[in-house]
Amino acid sequence: MRHGVSGRKLSRPTGQRMLMYRTQVTDLIRHERLRTTEAKAKEVQGMVEKVITLGKKGTLNHRRQALGFVTDENMVRKVFDELAQRYASRAGGYTRVVRMEPRKGDGASMALLELIQ
Numbered sequence: 344m345r346h347g348v349s350g351r352k353l354s355r356p357t358g359q360r361m362l363m364y365r366t367q368v369t370d371l372i373r374h375e376r377l378r379t380t381e382a383k384a385k386e387v388q389g390m391v392e393k394v395i396t397l398g399k400k401g402t403l404n405h406r407r408q409a410l411g412f413v414t415d416e417n418m419v420r421k422v423f424d425e426l427a428q429r430y431a432s433r434a435g436g437y438t439r440v441v442r443m444e445p446r447k448g449d450g451a452s453m454a455l456l457e458l459i460q
Contacts, residue, residue: 376457384454398422
């Protein structure tokens with residue numbers, strides 16, 4: 344039974360799924376918007392929020408935790424230098440998911456995941 348088990352499997356083994364999440368978090372920080380399926384966007388949203396919160400805390404330990412998840416060191420610098428100041432007065436909710444038209448090939452529900460300005 345799956346009582347109380349959270350998260351989506353997205354038809355992938357755990358290692359592939361986690362690396363996909365890490366890559367999408369890194370790309371979202373780099374480009375500040377990401378077009379993906381709605382299920383992936385909803386999963387990645389919470390992970391990006393946690394990384395930005397680590398950036399707001401700003402200690403060396405939090406930087407190392409972010410480096411362990413984000414795949415590009417320059418993006419960690421961006422989180423700690425730029426995004427931490429941008430969201431300093433905000434308690435949470437740094438991202439939004441906007442639903443888009445379905446994908447033409449297979450009809451999958453698409454979404455735009457973006458950082459709030």
